[in-house]
Every structure is written in structure tokens, then in C-alpha cells.
Amino acid sequence: MTRDEAFERELHRWVRWFYDQRERLAAERSRTAVEALFDRERRLLTGLAGQLMLAIALLPWSGVAGVLAGLAVLYLGTIISGAWTLEKERALTRSVPPRMIDAKAVRAVAACPELDSNAQALLVRLMNLAQLQPTPRSLELLRADLRETLALPSLAGWPFLHELADAFDGPDGARLGALDHHRPG
Numbered sequence: 001m002t003r004d005e006a007f008e009r010e011l012h013r014w015v016r017w018f019y020d021q022r023e024r025l026a027a028e029r030s031r032t033a034v035e036a037l038f039d040r041e042r043r044l045l046t047g048l049a050g051q052l053m054l055a056i057a058l059l060p061w062s063g064v065a066g067v068l069a070g071l072a073v074l075y076l077g078t079i080i081s082g083a084w085t086l087e088k089e090r091a092l093t094r095s096v097p098p099r100m101i102d103a104k105a106v107r108a109v110a111a112c113p114e115l116d117s118n119a120q121a122l123l124v125r126l127m128n129l130a131q132l133q134p135t136p137r138s139l140e141l142l143r144a145d146l147r148e149t150l151a152l153p154s155l156a157g158w159p160f161l162h163e164l165a166d167a168f169d170g171p172d173g174a175r176l177g178a179l180d181h182h183r184p185g
Contacts, residue, residue, distance in 0.1 A: 007120055011112065014127045015160060016105040018167070023096050025172055030092045037092065041085045048077045108160040115154065122149045130164070134173075142168055 001009075055062065055070025062069075115123070126149060129142040146165045149155050167173060 007124075008109070010127065011123065012105060012109045014130070015108045016102065018130065018160075018164060019101045019104050019108075022167060023101055027093075027095055030095075033092045034089055037085060037088055041081060044081050045078060048074045048081075108163075111160065112158055113154050119149075119152055119154055122152070122155075126164075130168070139168065139173060 052067075052070040052074045055066045058066055122145065126142065126145055129138060129145060132138045143165075146161065146168065150161055150165060155161055
């Protein structure tokens with residue numbers, strides 16, 4: 001295997017790692033959203049059960065009709081709320097299959113322009129920095145190197161580097177590398 005082939009292979013692994021990490025972060029955000037959704041559902045059902053208890057307590061004044069109305073509200077509210085919650089949960093937990101992540105990585109690497117030795121060296125440095133345990137200093141170095149790399153005319157047009165910069169400059173930048181700080185492969 002030549003040096004260029006080895007670099008291409010490492011580049012593909014790194015790009016794949018990035019997309020995989022980004023998907024894992026999205027899945028983590030989805031789990032948090034689902035927990036909040038189920039908490040909202042629990043509060044709603046508690047309210048509906050409380051309404052039924054109130055109808056039972058008021059039985060001497062409202063009669064059987066009040067209890068039946070309370071049961072109907074509880075029954076319909078539970079069914080409607082459950083159906084809505086399940087639909088929202090399905091929408092929140094949709095994930096990208098691994099083959100789609102692979103295809104995205106292949107497209108990103110295919111879009112990579114020809115690289116001279118300086119560009120390759122900068123990319124190797126970015127690969128290493130992106131996969132470190134995130135610290136304020138490592139993130140600062142990564143962002144500085146990303147800006148330097150994007151300033152190169154040969155790499156400025158590579159969309160993957162812009163995605164990488166957006167991800168690490170975003171609010172979840174520090175968490176992106178913290179999900180899994182093992183080398184890809």
C-alpha cells in the first residue's frame with residue numbers, strides 16, 4: 001500500500017468517524033427529547049386520573065353520570081394522548097442507518113480535492129485533534145487549525161470541512177469528540 005493509499009484510507013475512516021459521532025450525538029439528543037415527552041405524558045395522565053378521582057368524590061352530587069363522564073374523559077384522553085405520544089416518539093427516534101453514514105462518508109471523501117503535502121499534513125493534524133478527549137485547549141487548537149485549513153484555496157471548497165467547522169463551532173462541539181475518543185476503525 002502506498003503512502004497516498006494509506007492516507008486515503010485514514011481520511012475515509014476519519015470522515016466516517018465524524019459522521020458516526022454526529023449521528024450518535026443526534027441520537028443522544030433524541031433520547032433526551034423522548035424522556036421529556038414521556039414526562040409530559042405522565043403529567044397529563046396524572047391529571048386525567050385526578051379528574052376521575054374528583055368525579056368519584058363528587059358522586060353524591062353528580063351521580064353516576066358524573067363518574068361515567070369522568071371515565072369517558074379518562075379513556076378518550078388516554079387513547080388520544082397515547083397515540084400522539086407514540087407518533088412523536090417515533091419521529092424523535094428515527095436514526096440514520098449505518099449504510100447511509102457510509103455512503104455520506106464515501107461522497108465526502110470523493111468530493112475531496114487533490115491534496116498537496118501541506119494540505120495532507122493539515123488534515124492529519126485535524127484528524128488527530130478531532131479525536132482527542134476534548135479539552136478547552138484541544139478544541140481551541142482544532143478550531144484554529146480548521147480556520148487555517150479552510151484558508152487554503154485547495155481545501156476551501158471542500159464541503160466536509162465546512163460541516164466539520166460548523167459542528168465543532170456549534171454548541172455541541174465539545175460533546176462531539178467526547179462521545180467516543182477512540183480512533184476510528
